[in-house]
Amino acid sequence: MTTHPHLHTLLSLTAADALGAATEFKTPEAIRAQYGAEFRDYQPGSVFGFAPGEGTDDSQMTVATLLGYARGGGLEGVLAALREWLGAGPPDVGSLTRAALSHGRLDGGARAWTQSGHQSAGNGGLMRVAAVWIAGFREGDLARESATVTALTHTDPRCVAASVFLTAFLEALAGGLPYRPAAEAALGVMDGLDSRAVLVEAGLLGLDTRAAHDAFRAGDRAAHTQVRARVRAALDGHVTSQSGFVLDTLEAAVAHARAETWQAGVERAVLGGDDSDTVACVVGAVVGARGLALPAHLLPPLRLGHSWPGWERGWRCVERFPALVEGARARA
Template structure:
């Protein structure tokens, strides 16, 4: 059984590799870095140094710091707001809008403010934290739905996260790739996310319109997640945009390769939202038991300082302690 520190290091290293190529085209990447990328590179549009992971991993760690507060989803929200208040170099628009509400239903309100259209990957990028924290089975699905909806309440975002954490759990238990995906899709298809969000008080009397919109779109969202997973398993992808289903599809495609580097480099070389796709790929590769190349571990840092974390800290030194502090019984 794969747990904890290994997958956390894997997603962080993958994110840091993708930082240099974020928002670049494949042609620009090839011209600047060549046909292969095996080490951290300069060139991040947000000023991250080689070896520094971006907002993706920062929010994974912030979520884990939230669980260390031992106050559940409230603690996660508080920790994510601590991260935001420290002025990170990169913050997704919907993430920032949701967290500034400072309430459990902030993600619902931000989604409503978008006209119920926004479905970015800001929840998916950090949701591996829930599995790393040790949640399992139905509890993992419920927690994944709630933590995602803190910032991204569209049912496509919520069900993509439920799929991903179930997928990580199945892979870590040793299931083959396609079989693990099938089991995770079964979890997703049978899960009642709306009930979970009501129980978590993320939907309430003041967000009835959002609740109705979620209910109307829930069945279609499950179907879209299923279709994108099947597409990724078949080796197809739409793009590496920040749309949650594009990210999920690309990650499933790339992470089916036969080594850590082969999984991650495919995302890095395609650019666009490469850091986020690579981060999700890194989580999947870590759950599969693939080890990060040793040369990538000593330089690995997070590119931001906030309460509970210092930018100069070595991930290899501080990640094990963090995982021990949050693991569920």
């Protein structure tokens, strides 16, 4: 059965996330001792109580973003959908994501970033930003939307630049470019976007968040340099760690996703532990955009591990995702 590339990517990142749920926060040594040297099926052991085959906050927020697009309302609609997800009490929520969404404003991400002392640069935006490409944004619109959707919760310029790179990378890979040229093209898209101006125009940075605006402007050029260095290191196979720091996650995902098969790429992330569900989720997005075949046995049990307005925990992803993607693409 032929699957549309955007639907395939959503299924891919969700399955990868669900595989990584069992190994999150564990060391590679502990993972191998418990599960062995291979990881080919969903397993118990999630620290947040997700059952085998259930996606975590990564794929949940990706789906929530798509629900927001499907309902209309643009960026405000996405914010409302993410807040509905948060309001339903998911078991796993990043601290900056919670703080940003709790403000209930488009500039909540900037306010939460300032409250962190402009130090927090987690992967909570990167984990869900594939939704922007899945929803049908393209080229310059894709870059701009990726910046704003990320900054709803993660306004650090490293987070924004990483997300702009990732969605441009997905677009280039799906368009048929080989891996390294696709990455270089995506870096060019990142460098060509004035993210600060985009966030100001969208109301995510402004007079009421002047401290965040100034910090973003001061760090933007360095952020691009850091993303570029991490991506190029990853293209040569380097992995610093699988921590929740956005640049660590991006580097690890780009390195792992060079693999020749879906299983090989995702398995590396899952066996790496630490923030393995998020790294695996990003790997899943990349190998999905590459069109690598998702193991068929992973689809029937695949579900999301939380219920919130618009989604029920017991729903099977393979049955519900087609209409979700179609609805988001029709309204985005």
